[in-house]
Amino acid sequence: MDKGTMSSPAAQSGFICRQCGACCRIKDGIVRVSDAEVARIAAFLGMAEQDFIDHETEIAPDRRGLILRSRPDGACVWLAEDNLCRIHPVKPEKCRTFPYEWTNADSSEICPGLQRVENVSGPP
Numbered sequence: 001m002d003k004g005t006m007s008s009p010a011a012q013s014g015f016i017c018r019q020c021g022a023c024c025r026i027k028d029g030i031v032r033v034s035d036a037e038v039a040r041i042a043a044f045l046g047m048a049e050q051d052f053i054d055h056e057t058e059i060a061p062d063r064r065g066l067i068l069r070s071r072p073d074g075a076c077v078w079l080a081e082d083n084l085c086r087i088h089p090v091k092p093e094k095c096r097t098f099p100y101e102w103t104n105a106d107s108s109e110i111c112p113g114l115q116r117v118e119n120v121s122g123p124p
Contacts, residue, residue: 015099018112021083023098026110027074030067032060037092044090068092 033041042052056077057066069077078086085091099107099114108114 015113019083020112021075021079022110022112023107024076024079024083024085024095025074029070029074029076030060031076031092031094033057033066033068033092037090038066040090041087041092044087 038052038057039049041056042049045052047056053066056069058069059065060067071077076085078091080086085095094102099111103114
């Protein structure tokens with residue numbers, strides 16, 4: 001996550017999510033979850049927090065917390081076939097704030113909605 005891009009193009013113009021799910025299919029994408037997010041998601045799913053941790057998360061590569069599991073193809077396990085998030089009402093902050101509060105260097109290559117913003121407003 002590029003914290004230096006907190007005022008992303010989406011935050012400055014008319015970004016419209018295309019609900020294509022591309023942002024949820026980033027290979028090696030990492031979605032960290034806080035203790036509060038674990039509690040919220042587990043409650044939403046009707047699971048005990050420890051069951052959620054044991055079955056739906058893994059230790060982050062830097063070993064500094066938990067991340068949501070990904071499917072073998074790199075997609076988020078919570079991405080449904082219709083490209084919508086199955087935990088949308090309680091999705092983690094990283095998911096809720098993209099691309100309004102942060103982007104990566106390659107976000108506009110991945111996200112069709114950001115490509116539209118850059119085409120309309122020109123390069124950043």
